[in-house]
Amino acid sequence: MVIVELATGQELTVAISPVENKDFRQITKKRYSFDWKMERGVADMFKLTIANRSDILGLVSVMDFPVELRLQIRLICASKENIGQGKQYAGIVGCLIAFVGNLALKRFSGLACISLLPKTELRVHYKREYGMVDGGPQLYLDGARLQALVNKYLP
Amino acid sequence: MSYKKLLQEFTPEELAEAFVFPMKLSPKQQRIADQQLSEALRLSREKMTRQERLAGSLMGLRFRMEDYFKSDKPNEDYSFGYFLKLYIQLLERKRREFAAEIGINETLLSQFINRHRMPPDYMPIRLELHSNNTLPAEHWLKIIEKDKEREMLCNKAMMIKKEKKFVTGAISVRL
Numbered sequence: 001m002v003i004v005e006l007a008t009g010q011e012l013t014v015a016i017s018p019v020e021n022k023d024f025r026q027i028t029k030k031r032y033s034f035d036w037k038m039e040r041g042v043a044d045m046f047k048l049t050i051a052n053r054s055d056i057l058g059l060v061s062v063m064d065f066p067v068e069l070r071l072q073i074r075l076i077c078a079s080k081e082n083i084g085q086g087k088q089y090a091g092i093v094g095c096l097i098a099f100v101g102n103l104a105l106k107r108f109s110g111l112a113c114i115s116l117l118p119k120t121e122l123r124v125h126y127k128r129e130y131g132m133v134d135g136g137p138q139l140y141l142d143g144a145r146l147q148a149l150v151n152k153y154l155p
Numbered sequence: 156m157s158y159k160k161l162l163q164e165f166t167p168e169e170l171a172e173a174f175v176f177p178m179k180l181s182p183k184q185q186r187i188a189d190q191q192l193s194e195a196l197r198l199s200r201e202k203m204t205r206q207e208r209l210a211g212s213l214m215g216l217r218f219r220m221e222d223y224f225k226s227d228k229p230n231e232d233y234s235f236g237y238f239l240k241l242y243i244q245l246l247e248r249k250r251r252e253f254a255a256e257i258g259i260n261e262t263l264l265s266q267f268i269n270r271h272r273m274p275p276d277y278m279p280i281r282l283e284l285h286s287n288n289t290l291p292a293e294h295w296l297k298i299i300e301k302d303k304e305r306e307m308l309c310n311k312a313m314m315i316k317k318e319k320k321f322v323t324g325a326i327s328v329r330l
Contacts, residue, residue, distance in 0.1 A: 033174070077173065084173070093175075110208035110209060110210070115192060119170075124167075138191075140196065142196065143203045147210055
């Protein structure tokens with residue numbers, strides 16, 4: 001999985017791994033927008049870093065709905081310097097969503113599904129950018145659409 | 156920072172490229188949302204072709220193999236035989252049928268699955284060909300390496316005892 005450094009166009013390999021207790025020293029609300037400590041015990045949390053570096057560039061929290069063969073993305077954020085036009089890297093959120101897709105395929109095999117509950121104004125973008133489809137208020141990905149997204153980010 | 160404030164600073168597209176925001180629904184809204192998603196998923200799964208489902212299953216299997224061979228230590232629960240058995244189950248093939256398709260007999264296949272015999276060099280290649288390259292030979296080979304590592308670690312003390320008599324002139328340097 002790679003993200004692109006926008007200043008140079010260079011592709012950088014990233015690693016996504018579970019958030020550990022020691023990471024909370026680094027995960028401040030100022031840089032990562034939400035109170036991520038509230039997710040502890042509620043959802044599984046993962047961090048995105050450039051391979052072999054410790055600086056966290058993005059976070060995701062995921063809830064498991066095994067009966068429905070579904071993982072729900074509760075929260076995602078890119079670090080403060082990666083929001084908007086002046087951001088350093090592109091592809092952080094795409095990598096995190098594809099990672100959740102990878103987890104879902106490993107856990108639930110061919111019927112795996114991922115979903116998220118979007119803000120109304122952002123709905124159209126998630127559909128266009130990640131191929132998500134309407135499932136009531138939630139958006140979801142399964143089957144060939146999920147496989148295509150995972151293949152795009154995890155070639 | 157609140158979502159409304161962020162919307163003043165960034166476009167919706169920029170926000171979607173950086174966030175999935177927390178959303179709160181009332182219990183009633185949540186119940187209706189769950190029902191609607193469940194129905195959408197049911198319809199989607201009904202329409203899913205066998206090929207589409209199998210492709211997803213094979214991707215899941217490939218990712219599990221990758222996680223295993225990239226892990227630091229061998230795991231007693233996983234082996235070449237474990238992943239081979241999963242592959243055959245995903246294909247919904249009978250063992251006899253599958254053995255014939257890769258040109259071996261059923262007994263030999265069972266020996267590989269039950270870890271009674273290490274797979275020879277041709278097996279990863281045949282499995283790559285059979286899976287139409289969805290499970291590359293390199294993946295199977297790395298799993299076999301992991302099996303060998305586990306076996307050696309289990310038997311190392313006994314092997315050292317057995318092999319010691321064949322080695323003379325050991326160097327005196329220690330690191």
